[in-house]
Amino acid sequence: MNYTINQLRIFLKITQTQSVTKASEELHLTQPAVSIQLKNFQDQFEIPLTEIIGRKIFITDFGKEIAVTAENILNQIYEINYKTLAHKGLLTGRLKISVVSTGKYVMPYFLSDFLREHEGIELVMDVTNKSKVIRSLEKNEVDFSLVSVLPENLQIEKTELMQNKLYLISNTNQQFNDKIYDKSILEELPLIYREPGSGTRQTMEIFIRENKLPVKKKMELTSNEAVKQSVIAGLGCSIMPLIGIKNELQNGQLQIIPVKEFPIKSVWNLIWLKGKNHSPVALAFLDYLKNEKENIIKAKFDWFERY
Template sequence: MNYTLNQLKIFLKVTQTGSITKAAEELNLTQPAVSIQLKNFQDQFEIPLTEVVGRQLYVTDFGKEIAVTAEQILEGVNTLNYKTHAHKGQLTGRLKLSIVSTGKYVMPYFLSDFLKLHPGIELAMDVTNKAKVIESLENNEVDFSLVSVLPESLAIDYVKLMQNKLFLVTNRAMELNKGSYNNTVFEKLAIIYREQGSATRLVMERFIQENKIPVLKKMELTSNEAVKQAVIAGLGSSIMPLIGIKNELETGELQIIPVKKFPIKTHWHLIWLKNKKFSSAASSYLNYIRQEKDNIIHNKFHWFENY
């Protein structure tokens, strides 16, 4: 046996995703690179680890046993790394977060300096929709979650990070009148929605229902980026968080339709389960956020107040 840690990591990811393509995406590798390493790993065993039926990859029973061992080995390696850093007096461990998809424009700025201060900390951050974010928090799979709408069904604590503003936006082709519009402007627009489970979708629907606005729903898309590109292409308009459209507003690809009662304002919150037992890494991060969040907002998001 002469397998490498990289081969163990790749094989484990393939078993977790059930796909060479998905494993390559999550590992930021090319599909051929994953296939080659998987083959090199398989060549060290006389019993098949995987099999392909039709076009679907399956992990054999023997492969599942090897995957369990691979995970244990990799966890052991991580423990060795953490202990080495700890011996040097460095803060170590894993910091686990789940964030809503538009949070990817926010969360990195609240992490970068902390991780530079503590290079022994490993970050695991899942970017998904609100429903899955809350599920991972409820299952105690993460230390913190970033949301713009607080969950009502969980006992949580939180730190309010910064304001979230949502505007009605369209592409550059629409000619806008001077002054602001009233809600009748929605009657002339095809509105693009985020998918069910999205916090942006929830905020949109609440606003539309509370104000009894008639809306022509054009389509439903599964990411903020997809909605943005659809609006730019002229497929419709949408209510979008300012945080994700800064560059497009500056280049003129998107424009804000000035509507009364807009922007819709919420707040980004860093949340965690009440009575959560924090690791040293998570506890240090929470203290850092409480002390530095105002400075981060001032230094990184000063442009926000121009809208």
């Protein structure tokens, strides 16, 4: 056997994602590089680790056993690294956070200086839709989750980070000359939705339902970036978080349609399971947020308050 740490890491990620493509994306590697490492790893075993049926990859029972061992080995390696840094008196360990997709425009700014101060901390941040974020929290797979819509059937604790605002937007080819429109304008515009399970979609649907608006659903897309590009291309309008459209507003690709009762407001909350026994790293991060949150908002999100 002559496998490498990198091969173990790649194989474990493939078993977790059930996809070479998704594994390559999460590891920030090219798909061919991941495929080559998987083949090199497989060549060291006489028993298949995976099998391809159609175009889908499946992990064999033997492969699942190897994945468990790989995870244990990698955890031991991380532990060695942490012990080395801890021996030097540094705060060490992993900080695991799951973030709803629009939260990728928020969370990094609350992490950057903290991680710079503590080089011994390894960040594991999963960016996905709200349903998967809540699932990872419920399974106690993460320290914290960032959401703008709180889960209804889960006992949690939270700390507020900052306000979230959602506006009705279109591309700039369309003309909206009125100073402000009634919310009934939503009945006339073809709307682009996020997929079920998205916090943005949930907020949008609650507003539409409470106001009894018979809207025209044009299409459904699986990411805010896809929605944004579709609006820019003129395929429809949408209700989107301000935090994710800053550049497009400033460069004239998108415009906010002024509508009564907009923006729809919510709050970005960092949440965790009630009664969770936090690690020293997680406790340090909560303490950091308590002391620095307002300074971060003032320094990084001053533009946000102008809308």
